[in-house]
Amino acid sequence: MSPARPEVTVVGIGADGWSGLGAAGRDALRDAEVVLGGPRQLDLLTAECTAERVRWPSPLRPAVPALLAEHAGRRIAVLASGDPMFFGIGRTLVEVLGPEALRVLPHPSSASYACARLGWALEETEVVSLVGRSPARLAGALYPGRRLLVLSAGAGTPEVVAGLLRERGYGGSRMRVLEQLGGERERLLDGTADDWPHPPGDPLNLVAVECAAGPGAPRLSTVPGLPDDAYEHDGQLTKRHVRAATLAALGPRPGELLWDVGGGSGSIAVEWLRAHRTCRAVTVERDPVRAGRIGRNAAALGVPGLRVVTGAAPAALTGLPTPDAVFIGGGLTAPGLLDACWAALPAGGRLVANTVTLESEALLADRYRRHGGELVRIAVAHAVPVGGFTGWRQAMPVTQWAVVKPS
Template identity: 45%
Template sequence: MAETPWLTIIGLGEDGLNGLSGASRDALEQAEIVMGAARHLALLPGLSCEVLEWPVPFADGIDMLLAQRGRRVVMLASGDPFWFGAGSSVTQHLTRQEWCAIPAPSTFSLAAAALGWPLQTVSCMGLHAAPLTRLRPYLARGARVLVLLRDGAAVGELAGYLTQRGFGASLLHVMEALGGPRARTRTMKAAEYSLRDVGHPVAVGLEVAGAGQALPCVAGRADDFFDHDGQITKQTVRALTLAALAPVPGELLWDIGLGSGSVSIEWLLAHPQVEAIGFEADPRRAARALANAAALGVDRLKLVEARAPEGLEGQPLPDAVFIGGGLSEALLTRLWEILPRGVRLVANAVTLESEALLIQWQARAGGRLMRLEISDAVPLGSKHGWRAAYPIVQWRVIT
């Protein structure tokens, strides 16, 4: 016989008891304990069982909840608990037999219905505790984004961020307490934002407009998107490098010799489910790379402030490796000792010594060598001529 779940996670709308399904009502009637945030508990007055208020910060309540294992417990959450909600934060500590969930319409569904937006064409983001810079890849004229925010003050911060980035003409549809009697929607341009009485919970429907610079969707973004001291894989070479690294959802990159972070950042921009670890011994470059990642919306870049190969020890093994700096015999030898089979490795060399090293290793381990020679047209008197950049030798190999 299947084990009866001791925990029921109920998605709660702003209309409280009136919006609950029959299954949710039954779970509440049978509960020995109901646990939820103060706002959620206030939507269900008159509960006859024991009530526990979920503490702030949220993580502090997980142990409280797990301590009730074996009793009939209802956990209250907003809307759909598994769409930018609290559900997975709890269920990762439980077996699948210990819990069940009864979701309500998500805030995203309610917002799309309020605005008449086809939800499948809209980007949805939960930024309750995340930086607003995560919006950066989505800021393109004509784009629509639904954003969940922590409170009214955060809406003002969003308006300021958009204006600062050149998107002050964007429309903000500020939606409070959707699905309940307090629901209201107000609309204004980001540059003209003046609301001071926005209540929680709040969602914003963003229609992006303005002269701000959008991030292109493909690798090889312009160098001026990245703050750097000259230590950067230039745009054209970076595009070829990312094509060779070939990011796939769920994969991890090691970026050895992080520099400005441009390769790791473009890897992370490829898909929200890829990860990257950068290895950089220079603290100034390390800080600059992290700042670039945050500014371009991929603050999930992880940093190891150490030289390779020493800094590689103890790190999760990658699916792809890029060597942009610090290339040496010792590094390649150590990589071949620790990397599993099937890892894609790309190394770029500009000096004769590094080029010779790659030639030796290509003879030993195989792979493909490419020589990249790029020239730009520049003024030459009253006409133009070609100015060549230093050639790059690129080695692509699978371990």
């Protein structure tokens, strides 16, 4: 028995339009009764495609189920830019219909075209999409010597990229804007972020960046334990060495969600998110001033997707999505807080709590007796001048309880 016919055929198309399509893509579009796509993609079709042409509405994602249902029973084709499964409509359609309902015919992606033009190895090049996303995401990818491809939101994106590079101390970075890749009007613009000379051009563009750090660029690591001065704070900050130990205990894994309760400056949630681009985090902070500061820190360090909830826990935890891990950095003595966090964790979830007070330490010691895990004291001392000599200045020791919730 042959497999059931897919409900939707997704056809990737490039700037070269109909002439750049393979035989399967052309056949699918000729056979379709309705073709869905953006205005630019639909305009690339020729008279050989006789199907009804329907433009995607804006915003797109909420409208997809109803639009597909409206044309149910018809042969539907969807046009996508390049590879539909590379930052494209394909992901949304899989979420709505399931993969078994789709037939995907990819075209080379803009990233593949760009690397071919530049002579870059695609597997060694990081891709950052700014389509519908905050430009601050780019800050998290800036490291000396790295090569980046930035998927543009429009004609103004290159200047936005140049401005962010200058702001972050990477003004000497070479930038090349590749427009209309694969099409007759393909064009390459060259320059540096410091003196980007080109006015806005074609909205269909991609920005290639060769990162060059200047003297003022922050030196940030890919592992937890960023310098304390990387954060804006009022003293409510999990300090560098304790922060590194805390992230090690939390153990972020791709796709996982963290609750950071008592966010302070947001450093734990920020470094959780920096561990992998698919990690997610919610930080809960009762002080509105600090909550605003957390948002600024997240943007400055390249993780603007951090969700900040302003309110006092445990009440502010109500309705939050189920966490994979919880960090409690403050407010341990608030009635019901520890119980609420423990109850919210699924089996296998991790909880880490830090404290410097005897009262909170007693709570953690009690939970350690009841639930096990690991109870440690972290002591850090810094070398400081003592007259003409050097001695140790001891920071307040931190008691940390780390536990995995049993099945």
